[in-house]
Amino acid sequence: NDKITVSTLKRLKKDGIKITALTAYDYPTARILDECGVHFILVGDSLGMAVLGYESTIPVTMDDMVHHTKAVTKAAKNAFVVADMPFMSYNISKEDALKNAARLLAEGGAQAVKLEGGIEIAETVKAIVNAGIPVVGHIGLTPQSVNQLGGYKVQGKDDKAASKLKSDAKSLEDAGICALVLECVPMDLAKEITESLSIPTIGIGAGQYCDGQILVLHDMLGLTQGHKPKFVKQYANISQIIKDAVGSYIADVQSQSFPTEEYSFANRKSDGK
Ligand code: KIV
Ligand code: NA
Numbered sequence: 001n002d003k004i005t006v007s008t009l010k011r012l013k014k015d016g017i018k019i020t021a022l023t024a025y026d027y028p029t030a031r032i033l034d035e036c037g038v039h040f041i042l043v044g045d046s047l048g049m050a051v052l053g054y055e056s057t058i059p060v061t062m063d064d065m066v067h068h069t070k071a072v073t074k075a076a077k078n079a080f081v082v083a084d085m086p087f088m089s090y091n092i093s094k095e096d097a098l099k100n101a102a103r104l105l106a107e108g109g110a111q112a113v114k115l116e117g118g119i120e121i122a123e124t125v126k127a128i129v130n131a132g133i134p135v136v137g138h139i140g141l142t143p144q145s146v147n148q149l150g151g152y153k154v155q156g157k158d159d160k161a162a163s164k165l166k167s168d169a170k171s172l173e174d175a176g177i178c179a180l181v182l183e184c185v186p187m188d189l190a191k192e193i194t195e196s197l198s199i200p201t202i203g204i205g206a207g208q209y210c211d212g213q214i215l216v217l218h219d220m221l222g223l224t225q226g227h228k229p230k231f232v233k234q235y236a237n238i239s240q241i242i243k244d245a246v247g248s249y250i251a252d253v254q255s256q257s258f259p260t261e262e263y264s265f266a267n268r269k270s271d272g273k
Pocket of ligand 2: 044045046057084
């Protein structure tokens, strides 16, 4: 058994081996990622857009997250599985945050939870970590705060915003996080933060100096429609593959070239043949 743990992640950073991470929301894709040797699978609240057809991550519920986390953890034999805590599941009270984080482990089977935010959530992070639940941080562009941030855009550009992100990273490390996602930050700032921490950084739109990289699976596979952010490299066009297959199926059914005898059960009676 080569199950990846919080210790593995720390060792990978120390050894300078890049951590590979992707999102997954269901059993078959999680199984493929696990078989490929991806280190870190995130059941992201990007679930909302990638799979549920929402316009943001804000409507995603705890029940949604538990449901999809269950499917992913059944498939992930080796990968470290992290589940996102959705909008408002950790902001109301520490008790609420602990209860919700616990559900993602106890019901969902995740190994860790991820929360968006810096200094303002450090006490909550500490409480979850003290309960024995590993926490992944997430700063920079934090999509649950999109209405506050005024859109999906690069963060930490001016000196004040950059130093806020640096102190956020430090306070989260002090609170006990096991890894930190940096989303949409300038590459030099991501490098500086990465070098200042003993826990690994996982970048998305944060340049090559992070200790690892993550992308939304549906974006990199070409399953997402509409706007493609600058940081997304598309590795396949799965939408086109599905369209081709479904198009052939429709044509075959209408022309009666499917199903042939090969795909049918033999006649009950042998007479008349
Ligand atoms: O929900 C998600 O997919 C994420 C990643 C983009 C880091 O939080
Ligand atoms: Na997320």
